[in-house]
Amino acid sequence: MMDRTLAPASFPVKNFNFRNSRKIKLNGDIDGLIIPDKQHSICSIEIIFQSGSWFEKNPGISFLTGKMLLEGTKTKNGEELVSAFEYMGAHIEIQTTVDDSRIRLFATQKHIHSSLSLLQEILFTPSFPTQEFKVIKNLKAEQIKMQLAKNTYFASSSFHELLFGADHPYGRCINKKEIEERSLFEIKDFFRLKFQNRPKVVICGDIDENIIEKIALLLVNINKNDQHMPHFSIRPNHHHQTIERSDSVQASLRIGAQTINRGHPEIHKLTVANKLLGGFFGSRLMKKLREEKGLTYGVYSSITHAKNASYWTISTEMKIDNAEHSLEAIHEIITELAQNYPSLSEVIMLKNFLRGKFLSSMNSILDVASMYSLLFVNGIPQHFLKTSLETIDTIRPKDISEMIHKYYLNADKSSLSVR
Structure with missing residues (x-):
């Protein structure tokens, strides 16, 4: 009989057959x-x-x-x-x-x-x-x-x-x-x-x-206007801001900072580190804030890549009374992950999740078209995907802590509480 207390065996994604283009x-x-x-x-x-x-x-x-x-x-x-x-x-x-x-x-x-x-x-x-x-x-x-x-x-x-x-x-x-x-x-x-x-x-x-x-x-008849890209200066506010709303029944919390773009050599490691921090249901933020402390139903960390900027965001909603405690807890979790390597079992679980996520994202021809279009429009070579897979297989607990320390703990962060 199958032992359901044991997770199924998992394997690296070797020689993945990317579609031609x-x-x-x-x-x-x-x-x-x-x-x-x-x-x-x-x-x-x-x-x-x-x-x-x-x-x-x-x-x-x-x-x-x-x-x-x-x-x-x-x-x-x-x-x-x-x-x-x-x-x-x-x-x-x-x-x-x-x-x-x-x-x-x-x-x-x-x-x-x-x-x-x-x-x-x-x-x-x-x-x-x-x-x-x-x-x-x-x-x-x-x-x-x-x-x-x-x-x-x-x-x-x-x-x-x-x-x-x-x-x-x-x-x-x-x-x-x-x-x-x-x-x-x-x-x-x-x-x-x-x-x-x-x-x-x-x-x-x-x-x-x-x-x-x-x-x-x-x-052939497209009016290719060749408009030049206007320039806009980024003027971030690196402080915590609280906005009070009289009709609020809960608080919304956001923390984030500018970060590296898809062309940076460390982007794949950072992407994996972000997933461990708050990018899936088994993440550190979810375990600590939701399961252990009961402060929120959900908390997530994501990296957004726009054409002219990249940034990470941690977002969550909670009772108004829990807003300050949640903000402190998030900073503590970032510090802990930056200073102490995650366990090997935690990283293995993450790798299995990311492999499955990658395979499902390339499931149909329209999924592939969406992914290839993203790379094509932004001038990113398709070996970006191969390098991403390789990073999932080779990344170490040490690498994850280094990424969190470099791009989260040491970043000039902005934070906002709306309640």
């Missing part, structure tokens, strides 16, 4: 990445423009521009666009972030050409209808109002302001009034002058040369 140039000047997969007759096309809120003149412009693109073209209204994609079993989504705007199209091989024709309409003949613009603005304004009423959202937004400064795109928090002030003229102007800035393309799935040619033809 190749870089291309479309129309001579647009960087592209192709990830072929003939097993399933699906295709995905992602077009990434450097036109996020980093490039906008006033808050909310890039978000509203992305939303308005699916509200109609010169020949179809928003409902007709949705129906046309649904009829072909296709799906389109547009996402805007601080750094970029992304258009993702998913379709079967059978309908990819017709789907691309619809995408061409969206990119080159958007109608920007007035009534739909009013509706989207009202919905977004109400959403912001509801989000800011929640301590969790309010704390995260305020904490980013502490880390970067209120005038930096990563620290700026859009409010209801700013959305309400946006005009349709601003949206049209941003689309015309800045939206199609420096495109990159990731093509994935059952792709043939005809599809690549069709995408190239679609992009």
